[in-house]
Amino acid sequence: MIQVNVKCPYCKESLMDNEHTIDGKPSIKVSIQSGNKLGDLYLSSLYGSYEINSEIDFTEGEIYIFSCPHCNSVLTSKNLCEKCNAPIVAFEFIKGSRILICSRRGCKKHSIEFEDLEKEISAFYNVYSLFFAPTSGKKEKKNE
16 A cells, blocks of 8 residues: 545645544544534545544445645545435645545545646555555576
8 A cells, every 4th residue: 555645726735634544554534524523533544544533423325525625625526426416525735636535435436546647647646656666576686
């Protein structure tokens, strides 16, 4: 798994929280709301991990409104999840592209979206190349 660093797509402030770690890494902090339930949600920053910490109790299958803890902009978009039709939540990577997650508790749909594929794949690779270091698969011959 790779650690992602994200920011608000509106105010551009980092959503990374070094004080609340999940999976041994800084978490992604957002504000959430459902009906009269309000609170902070901390998501794992490891892509593919579904670990969270929250100030409110979640109901499986319920849809939540995500917002930026800095500017209070709603992060839930009009795009719908391909799996369950709930609104999609969008975060920007610190270095280009976006990560999309479903707003429904329990839905595991998430993806990475690139607008300028060549430029952003290159930026993504430069940031995360440590995780994708090529290996030749060949063993070196020892000189005897």
